[in-house]
Amino acid sequence: MGLRILLVATHHQKALDDQVYHTVTAIRSLVDTYDVVVVGDKIKTVIAEARRLDGVASVLKVENALLKHQLAEPVVEVLLSIYADYDMVVFPSNTTSKNILPRLAARCDISPITDVCEIMDDHRFKRPIYAGNIIETVSTKQPKKILSIRAASYSKSAQMNKEHGRIVECACPELKCGSNYKQSRMNQLDRPELTAAKIVISGGRGLGSTTDFDLIYQLADELNAAVGASRAAVDAGYVSNDYQVGQTGKIIAPDVYVAVGISGAIQHVAGMKDSRVIVAINQDADAPIFKICDYGLVGDLFEVLPKLVLHLQKRK
Amino acid sequence: MKILVPIKRVIDYNVVVQISDDQQNVVTDNVKMSINPFDEIALEEAIRLMEIGVAKEVVCVSIGCDQSQEQLRQALAMGAHRGQLVTCPDTIAQDPLCVAKILAHIVADGAYDIVLMGKQAIDNDCNQTGQMLAGLLDWPQATFASKVRTIKSDQIEVDREVDGGTEVLRLQCPAIITVDLRLNEPRYITLPNIMQAKQKPLNVLTLDALKLDLATKLSRERLEYPAARQSGEVFTDLTKFLKKLDEDGVWD
Numbered sequence: 290m291g292l293r294i295l296l297v298a299t300h301h302q303k304a305l306d307d308q309v310y311h312t313v314t315a316i317r318s319l320v321d322t323y324d325v326v327v328v329g330d331k332i333k334t335v336i337a338e339a340r341r342l343d344g345v346a347s348v349l350k351v352e353n354a355l356l357k358h359q360l361a362e363p364v365v366e367v368l369l370s371i372y373a374d375y376d377m378v379v380f381p382s383n384t385t386s387k388n389i390l391p392r393l394a395a396r397c398d399i400s401p402i403t404d405v406c407e408i409m410d411d412h413r414f415k416r417p418i419y420a421g422n423i424i425e426t427v428s429t430k431q432p433k434k435i436l437s438i439r440a441a442s443y444s445k446s447a448q449m450n451k452e453h454g455r456i457v458e459c460a461c462p463e464l465k466c467g468s469n470y471k472q473s474r475m476n477q478l479d480r481p482e483l484t485a486a487k488i489v490i491s492g493g494r495g496l497g498s499t500t501d502f503d504l505i506y507q508l509a510d511e512l513n514a515a516v517g518a519s520r521a522a523v524d525a526g527y528v529s530n531d532y533q534v535g536q537t538g539k540i541i542a543p544d545v546y547v548a549v550g551i552s553g554a555i556q557h558v559a560g561m562k563d564s565r566v567i568v569a570i571n572q573d574a575d576a577p578i579f580k581i582c583d584y585g586l587v588g589d590l591f592e593v594l595p596k597l598v599l600h601l602q603k604r605k
Numbered sequence: 606m607k608i609l610v611p612i613k614r615v616i617d618y619n620v621v622v623q624i625s626d627d628q629q630n631v632v633t634d635n636v637k638m639s640i641n642p643f644d645e646i647a648l649e650e651a652i653r654l655m656e657i658g659v660a661k662e663v664v665c666v667s668i669g670c671d672q673s674q675e676q677l678r679q680a681l682a683m684g685a686h687r688g689q690l691v692t693c694p695d696t697i698a699q700d701p702l703c704v705a706k707i708l709a710h711i712v713a714d715g716a717y718d719i720v721l722m723g724k725q726a727i728d729n730d731c732n733q734t735g736q737m738l739a740g741l742l743d744w745p746q747a748t749f750a751s752k753v754r755t756i757k758s759d760q761i762e763v764d765r766e767v768d769g770g771t772e773v774l775r776l777q778c779p780a781i782i783t784v785d786l787r788l789n790e791p792r793y794i795t796l797p798n799i800m801q802a803k804q805k806p807l808n809v810l811t812l813d814a815l816k817l818d819l820a821t822k823l824s825r826e827r828l829e830y831p832a833a834r835q836s837g838e839v840f841t842d843l844t845k846f847l848k849k850l851d852e853d854g855v856w857d
């Protein structure tokens with residue numbers, strides 16, 4: 290029998306996380322078919338979506354009220370009850386999986402390989418270290434492997450029209466949880482999502498205030514783009530933390546990334562340097578961002594942005 | 606409450622890291638080393654919990670080479686009560702599962718209520734050790750903390766930074782918390798504090814003394830630089846810049 294792979298499909302209650310589709314592409318570089326597990330509560334629509342993933346054989350469904358928020362402790366108990374049938378357990382890399390995967394790995398006594406950016410074969414993988422400034426090739430002889438895949442490194446797989454995956458209802462083991470979910474404050478987005486958008490406009494400390502960060506939104510709206518930010522902009526309170534791009538924020542690779550008033554610190558660049566085209570606007574000609582951009586403009590963003598918006602409006 | 610804060614010695618975040626000639630390692634000779642920035646934030650939080658009377662004792666532990674004493678001394682100067690170093694080969698210190706097993710051993714020995722640690726080491730960027738430790742100890746965990754509040758003497762509420770926003774969890778201690786950058790801003794160390802820290806206890810053990818059976822399960826084949834980006838064209842004239850973007854179809 291070939292390599293048996295289990296994809297742990299993280300989701301946000303209504304739909305699969307976008308990174309799942311990128312992870313499918315990575316998995317399909319090794320195998321034609323694989324199984325998916327979806328863990329949660331009242332996840333009918335997510336299960337239906339998972340059945341339409343390209344190449345999926347079975348969709349393992351585990352439902353329980355305690356699994357609703359995909360907290361690490363109960364989810365790990367569930368995965369412990371199913372992982373033994375597989376040679377490889379693969380997660381998309383996102384905050385949900387980062388919380389769960391290492392806990393699972395420790396319980397299985399497996400050293401995982403996370404944020405894989407290239408699968409070389411079934412036991413050799415590349416992953417970025419030092420904020421993506423170095424790529425490490427890691428190999429392992431462990432018979433079972435646990436991996437997470439960096440979405441920015443793999444293209445998105447297609448969604449099939451037919452729900453072809455076979456549903457397998459799995460019994461939920463007894464669950465206990467020492468942490469109690471209280472609430473979430475999820476930010477309502479009326480723009481494309483940062484990790485999925487074709488164009489991203491990011492603002493940095495140079496924007497100077499929350500009010501002036503509006504200039505970024507105006508440009509984004511003109512281009513139907515997502516909005517991102519540097520850590521400095523997050524720290525200054527211009528935007529909330531989930532906008533942060535970088536080593537310790539989101540890693541993205543849109544078609545076009547526009548950095549406005551961002552100096553280009555290595556920690557920021559780590560999150561966006563795989564973008565197809567990088568555009569930078571900064572008043573300091575020596576800013577490091579100009580060393581990695583395809584198109585740069587030395588200028589005052591407060592003069593440039595309104596003119597850029599006008600220019601784009603006229604083009605329509 | 607008694608709090609353990611793991612402290613990892615890493616290449617300072619401002620250093621441009623170079624690969625050694627044999628492609629097996631990064632160059633550390635004459636390179637500035639620091640406390641992993643996230644660990645500094647974890648320590649700051651622990652000290653604040655002490656200052657408001659919630660924590661009674663803050664212990665720092667590092668796993669690594671002998672020179673990690675420098676980072677532990679710095680942690681003591683920030684306000685930790687005592688330090689512990691477990692010396693071991695670099696391959697062990699860089700392996701989250703091995704480190705988690707060593708930490709689990711130390712925790713089991715010390716009656717800790719909370720382990721406050723960094724969410725990620727900025728060298729290997731693993732983001733694993735805290736969650737692994739929580740798994741090994743079977744303790745509840747709250748990762749990526751941006752706020753920590755004590756509810757009762759044995760209950761903690763944590764705001765976590767997650768992809769879509771913030772999630773709030775209430776944990777029953779003993780528990781593991783891993784911290785994000787926004788939790789706090791670590792204090793500066795003053796000269797009197799550095800002098801004082803020299804008197805604080807710093808215990809050094811070898812890994813052998815712990816009698817743990819540890820083996821790394823991953824091997825590094827090689828290191829390489831990612832493909833470099835070609836730097837493009839930088840304009841000073843807005844009109845020319847806009848024209849070029851249009852011509853190249855950047856927005857289409």
Ligand SMILES: Cc1cc2nc3c(=O)[nH]c(=O)nc-3n(C[C@H](O)[C@H](O)[C@H](O)COP(=O)(O)OP(=O)(O)OC[C@H]3O[C@@H](n4cnc5c(N)ncnc54)[C@H](O)[C@@H]3O)c2cc1C
Nearest residue numbers: 493494495519520521535536537538550551552557572590
């Ligand atoms: C452990 C660690 C992790 C980190 N992780 C991240 C991360 O994930 N993401 C991240 O972004 N950062 C991260 N950082 C922070 C990072 O090191 C930088 O401090 C940060 O990216 C700087 O943000 P910035 O470019 O907006 O600000 P600055 O570096 O202050 O740059 C502001 C820029 O705006 C320009 N400017 C100012 N006014 C104008 C104007 N009117 N018109 C045009 N340009 C103007 C200036 O010339 C300057 O280049 C991390 C740091 C550490 C220590």
Ligand SMILES: Nc1ncnc2c1ncn2[C@@H]1O[C@H](COP(=O)(O)O)[C@@H](O)[C@H]1O
Nearest residue numbers: 611612668722723725726731732733734
């Ligand atoms: N060798 C080490 N010594 C002390 N603490 C460590 C060590 N390795 C990892 N840690 C802790 O684990 C956190 C996460 O590290 P990592 O999982 O390697 O990204 C760090 O921020 C430290 O708090």
